Amino acid sequence: MRGAFDDVPLTTLFPALSPAGANALNEVARRVDAARAGRSTADWEWFPEHAAFPATQPTTPIILGLEVIEHSEGGERLEFLLQLVWTDLGRLAVDAAVNVACWCDADHATHDVDALRLVADEETSLPEVFRAGAERLTGWLADPHDADHWRAQAGLPARWSR
Ligand SMILES: [Zn+2]
Secondary structure, eight states: OEEOGGGOOHHHHOTTOOHHHHHHHHHHHHHHHHHTTTSEEOOEEEOGGGSSOOSOOSSOOEEEEEEEEEEOGGGOEEEEEEEEEEOTTSOEEEEEEEEEEOOSSSOOSEEEEEEEEEEOOSSSOHHHHHHHHHHHHHHHHHSOOOHHHHHHHTTOOOTTOO
16 A cells, blocks of 8 residues: 555554554654655555564565655666565564666676665564654665765676666
């Protein structure tokens, strides 16, 4: 399901979340929404079927996430992701990542050129990891670079190199 953060059924997605925790998630989401204003972005997207840790996971089960897409001339495209997910061990975690199109000789489609995963545990709550992931995302958005900058930083071929 997709929509504004106000539409996200937080208590359905995160049954263990306290009212204070829900407020904290809302506050973080408002900052993220402000940082992505005026950019080409999709809505928040959520997956109620992943509210409980799925018994079988072919890939990382996403519970709630956001994709911020920056298009530039010539079809170049940068993607910034912020997602609350389940880890393999059934813990909640936040993933923040920058994704660029691949220009290697072998086509990998896309590359994660910078990524952060923080796992919530007894010491670090879900709102805390969400805030840290969101700060990374808003930091990337506040300090824009083109896709070749990210590729160079990750040691990947630039777009016009072949
Ligand atoms: Zn590649």
